[in-house]
Amino acid sequence: MGTEDDTVVGPVPIWNPDPKVVADAAVTRFGRYVTECTGTTFDSYLDLWAWSVDHLEQFWATIWDYFEILADGHPTTVLAESSMPGARWFLGTRLNYAEHALRYGADDTVAVTAVAEDGTTTRTTRGQLRAQVAAVSGWLREAGVHPGDRVVGYLPNTTETLVAFLAAASIGAVWSACAQDYSAHGAAARFAQLEPVVLFAADGYSWNGRSYDRRSEVTALQQALPTLRATVHVPNLGLPIDIEADSGGTHATWEQATARSAELRFEQVAFDAPLWVLFSSGTTGLPKGIVHGHGGVLLEHLKMLALHLDVGPSKPLFWYTTTNWMMWNIVASGLLVGAPIVLYDGSPSYPDTARLWQVAAAEQVAMLGVSPGYLLASAKAGLQPGRELDLRALRTIGATGAPLSAASYQWVHDAVGPSIQLASTSGGTDVVGGFAGSAPTTPVWAGEISAPNLGVALEAWNEAGQPVVGEVGELVVTKPMPSMPLYFWNDPDGERYRDAYFATYPGVWRHGDWMQVTEHGSVIVSGRSDSTLNRHGVRLGSADIYDAVDKLPQITDSLVVGAELGGGRYWLVLFVVLADDSTLDGELTSEIEQAIATSASPRHVPDDIITLDTLPHTRTGKRLEVPAKRLIQGHALATVASRDAVDNFDALAQFTKYAGGPARPGSAPPA
Known part of the structure; x- marks a missing residue:
């Protein structure tokens, strides 16, 4: 599969793929694998994308085989029901997300680098990560946690949060988290819906050079969650904890929860067993609990991280996020492809705007993810990261969360480096993934997203429900994705779920964004259609x-x-x-x-x-x-x-x- 340089018509790209990078890219190897399996050949990424949506079941079956999914038996049915909502994937298979996250890498290789706002850096090897997950999952089992029980985290973006999530997932418990800038009331508005049995809570967090003691908020949150049987206290700031408190059931310190060695075991659960609950912003009412499954997340994140973002064992991933945002889940999934991941806890602009660039340089990351706002702030601050810092390992900058201005593309080209691919992405918490983005083989046009993502039947529809090219329309997905929500929490008849995505075009996912598909196959997202x-x-x-x-x-x-x-x-x-x-x-x-x-x-x-x-x-x-x-x-x-x-x-x-x-x-x- 080659580049699209000779076939693209329209405006001149601001960035074109390096043929050497194309030859070595995971998406290129995947394209060759598809050719070997099917006999179909591809001249461009868009050819591969078209095949992936025209042969949807075959595409996801190939993803399953290519990434060597560990499961009880080989799937005989990929898509049992293709209607939306209600699509059912890989029926009869049983697997575990955490098993895939922890299967790669020698024990002595670094899995996680955690950087605090004050510069304190902690590295955790694959062996240490496995041991900590095994210990915490053993503690959870002793606390009586079973598959399907809910475990929640009131936590910052640290290694302990990652361990707690993987431990919960390893035994089939359902995870949910939010950052500590939420008050106890705000956290309870989310967590109380889930009736959790265990709470992991830190003593506080740091932001803009200040430490915020959240112990009283933890106590208030415990009191707002009457279903708790246990609380694990995480010493992020090192503040003393009264573990004899009456609320929150049994209490334990993080040291106690990780003290005993245990066997690393994984509960095999159904492909569509709940993995985590992510919440909508709650700006228009009670936050909606969006439930995603083990298998759907596993396949979507393997595809996105390996084929689109091209991260892997020798390509560290650093995407600035907090535990409030779905990008935290994407970063955690870097482990699925064996990538070392970098966690940063603190303000992205403290002590100044250059902070994230400095972390990227210090950790020699291959993939840096930031918000469009951070790129804009960097430009306005007059930063020249490519000249001021050692970014020789950096190959891709990801940006999502809002439309990315054309000026930011030019700034990255000039101030970071012309060889750096700026990969704008559009997706959402709803699918905990992307609808459109880039790959190492796709050109980049300023102000545009390079192409629809593989396996995403993405179109722009006009008011008559017809697909349009070169015109602004509603962003729709016409065929199911494995990572679409299983359901909304506390929505037994599915009415809220249907109203959220399928009320406008029955059987077709309407996301609520304005989008244009260009004549050369790229995508322009121009804001929310409800605003x-x-x-x-x-x-x-x-x-x-x-x-x-x-x-x-x-x-x-x-x-x-x-x-x-x-x-x-x-x-x-x-x-x-x-x-x-x-x-x-x-x-x-x-x-x-x-x-x-x-x-x-x-x-x-x-x-x-x-x-x-x-x-x-x-x-x-x-x-x-x-x-x-x-x-x-x-x-x-x-x-x-x-x-x-x-x-x-x-x-x-x-x-x-x-x-x-x-x-x-x-x-x-x-x-």
Whole structure:
């Protein structure tokens, strides 16, 4: 399978694959394997993708064989029921995710490197990781934990969290976690739904140079979880713990839970047995518990990490995340392909914006994952990581969580290095994976995602439910993926699940994003379809406005809202946070409007531009367009978002003063 350089038409890529990298890439070897098995040949990645969705069952069966899945017996049926929702994969097979995570690597090779905000670095070998997982799983068994029981973690991004998860998974228990920036109330809103039997909880965490003691929050969380039979206290800050407390059932320290050596055993569970529960942000109500299975996650993450991101035993993976975000689960799955993984616990910008680049250099990572916001901040800080640091091992930079501006592609090319592939990815917690992304064999166009992911029947649909190319439409997936949710927690008839994804197009997954498939096969995601801007009947993508505004050095954050206000009124307003030395005068206003008109279109220019001191985000850093829009439309604050789902609830509350829109056309409400 070669590159697409000779077959691509359209704009010139900002990055093209190195033929030497292509020849050695895992996706190239996989393509040859498919050819050997089926006789089908492929001239490009898009050829392989088309085969993978046209022959869906054969593709996933080949993934199973290629990665040598360990299971009780070989599957005879790949897809027993292809309807959505309700697709059933690999019926009759039994396996365990944790067994695959711990099967690769000699005992003396490094499996996990944990870096604390203060620079403290701890390395854990494969042998040590196996021993710790065996000890904790033995402790859980002695505590009476059985397959299907829920084990939860109120924990930062550390090795102990990884061990606790793998231990729970090894015995077939169901895992769920959240970071400690959630209050006890916020954590309980998630965990109480699961009726957990064991809680792992740290004494606190560090952020921006400060330590946060969370012992009182742990006690409050224990009291909010009456089903707990045991609590394991993890000494992240080294604070004393009163393990004689009445709440939380039996108490143990981390040292006690890992003290006894035990045999490493794996409970074989059904392919669709629950592995973990991830939660929606909770900005529109009680967080939804999204349940994923052992087998679906295993296959999806093997495909994504090996074939798309090209990480493996000699290619360390570092993706900045917290335990609140699905990217933590992706990083943990780096173990599935034998990759050394790097965990970082702390602020990505402390003591300055260069922090993550410094960690990537120190650990010589091959794959670095960051948010689009971090790339933007790095550019605005004037960083030159490729010149200032030793990034010789770095081959790929991943970015997800929001649309990635074209300017960030150019900055990576110029400031990090022209040989570095910037791999923008679009996916979601819903499938704990990606819909579109890159591979080492795909070109990269600035502002675009290189291609649909293998095995993902991705299309853009217009309002008539027809696939379109070169036009913006709804992001849909027309065939099932193994990592689609098994179900939502506490949704016995599946109504909430169906309403979330299948109410608009029955039998077809509608994700809620605007997307365009280009003539050369790439993908452009332009924002959430539930926060669409609709100016004079023309649908606009918020990402087009952010792409223009984020380039301006005077602006550090922005939020655009298009609100229907009744009586035919529509208010398109841009809220901005200014840099310390900037003022929103007539000159800057004109510069913003000109940038938007030039980069997007005159229709995108807002009615008003308003400065605020700060803007709200979800706990994973996403802009809160829909809650802000609903407040402007007059909805009550208590109905638009949960306090614990927002990083700064006061920043969201300030939008209530804009309820009803401007006092007159073209004028903002008084502050």
